[in-house]
Amino acid sequence: MKQKGKLPHKVTYIAYIASSIDGRISKSSQSNVGWTSKEDWNFFQKSLVKMDAVIVGRNTYKITADRLRRRNTIVLTSKINRAKIKDKVIFFNPEKSNLKKFLSSKGYKKVAILGGPKVYNFCLANKMLDELFVTIEPYIFTNGIPMFSSNTFKKYKFSLQSIKKLNKKGTILLHYKYGN
Amino acid sequence: MKQKGKLPHKVTYIAYIASSIDGRISKSSQSNVGWTSKEDWNFFQKSLVKMDAVIVGRNTYKITADRLRRRNTIVLTSKINRAKIKDKVIFFNPEKSNLKKFLSSKGYKKVAILGGPKVYNFCLANKMLDELFVTIEPYIFTNGIPMFSSNTFKKYKFSLQSIKKLNKKGTILLHYKYGN
Numbered sequence: 001m002k003q004k005g006k007l008p009h010k011v012t013y014i015a016y017i018a019s020s021i022d023g024r025i026s027k028s029s030q031s032n033v034g035w036t037s038k039e040d041w042n043f044f045q046k047s048l049v050k051m052d053a054v055i056v057g058r059n060t061y062k063i064t065a066d067r068l069r070r071r072n073t074i075v076l077t078s079k080i081n082r083a084k085i086k087d088k089v090i091f092f093n094p095e096k097s098n099l100k101k102f103l104s105s106k107g108y109k110k111v112a113i114l115g116g117p118k119v120y121n122f123c124l125a126n127k128m129l130d131e132l133f134v135t136i137e138p139y140i141f142t143n144g145i146p147m148f149s150s151n152t153f154k155k156y157k158f159s160l161q162s163i164k165k166l167n168k169k170g171t172i173l174l175h176y177k178y179g180n
Numbered sequence: 181m182k183q184k185g186k187l188p189h190k191v192t193y194i195a196y197i198a199s200s201i202d203g204r205i206s207k208s209s210q211s212n213v214g215w216t217s218k219e220d221w222n223f224f225q226k227s228l229v230k231m232d233a234v235i236v237g238r239n240t241y242k243i244t245a246d247r248l249r250r251r252n253t254i255v256l257t258s259k260i261n262r263a264k265i266k267d268k269v270i271f272f273n274p275e276k277s278n279l280k281k282f283l284s285s286k287g288y289k290k291v292a293i294l295g296g297p298k299v300y301n302f303c304l305a306n307k308m309l310d311e312l313f314v315t316i317e318p319y320i321f322t323n324g325i326p327m328f329s330s331n332t333f334k335k336y337k338f339s340l341q342s343i344k345k346l347n348k349k350g351t352i353l354l355h356y357k358y359g360n
Contacts, residue, residue: 021354023199023203125322138339139335140327140336142305142328142332142334143334144333146202149323153207153322155319156321158320163343163352165343169339169340174201174316174352176350
């Protein structure tokens with residue numbers, strides 16, 4: 001029997017989030033990173049090596065473009081109608097085209113989700129968040145950008161896989177899987 | 181030499197916070213607790229026994245009054261000018277009277293801070309937050325009330341004292357101290 005096409009391709013989506021104790025990921029959507037520990041940065045860089053592509057929002061892309069240069073990068077944006085490709089970067093409007101289909105068609109197996117809050121929420125709401133690595137740095141910000149941003153409250157269940165203390169001052173890394 | 185009065189009395193302030201992974205403590209300021217694990221509840225109840233008094237905001241008081249009945253309770257509110265006492269509960273406006281002085285004068289040694297976000301922030305901003313117990317339940321809410329609420333971004337440093345896994349599904353308890 002002739003093979004009619006590729007089998008549907010399973011993509012694993014892994015979100016990486018660095019947060020304060022009080023769940024803030026930055027001061028503002030324009031502000032650069034820079035407040036996280038070098039231990040988190042090392043973990044994050046090591047993890048990215050294993051990824052086939054990364055998904056970011058427009059603001060996150062702006063402040064991290066330099067560092068993502070050599071990676072397959074999908075920038076989610078509502079500002080365009082049709083996907084726009086620029087070297088290894090594709091600007092993609094997930095309301096106009098099917099993002100999951102696109103990622104699968106590219107043959108990606110592991111895709112990292114790097115934020116910001118709307119992108120984390122979009123992926124979670126669309127079953128594109130299988131695993132979650134949350135680094136909690138030992139600060140409280142009392143204001144700033146929250147991890148996830150949505151208009152409605154929902155209760156998504158996760159199960160804790162591991163806890164790791166990354167340094168002496170008390171940066172911790174939590175690994176969760178989606179579901180029970 | 182005659183003693184002129186009591187020595188200034190050191191009060192230790194300990195905040196208890198139950199949060200989702202994404203730093204939300206409830207759906208809305210009117211909504212009751214009820215989503216946290218029984219293991220967290222047990223830890224919390226055991227801890228309260230050692231406390232001389234608790235501080236809560238007006239909303240938190242409304243939804244927890246039943247359970248705080250037998251405790252010395254300070255309800256922070258901006259709606260009154262002079263402190264109002266009702267059995268073991270005192271309604272107190274910290275902008276009109278000196279809260280630290282009041283607590284010290286009562287002889288309290290350990291005071292628990294139970295939220296909500298404005299009360300946590302008030303205490304943190306006024307050096308009334310020496311220790312912090314954060315329970316992280318394995319959920320993501322994507323919306324709701326944040327742990328701390330302030331109009332300005334600040335970076336308060338904490339140091340991690342311990343991590344404890346409270347149950348199988350992955351509720352964790354983090355203990356921090358204020359400062360380095």
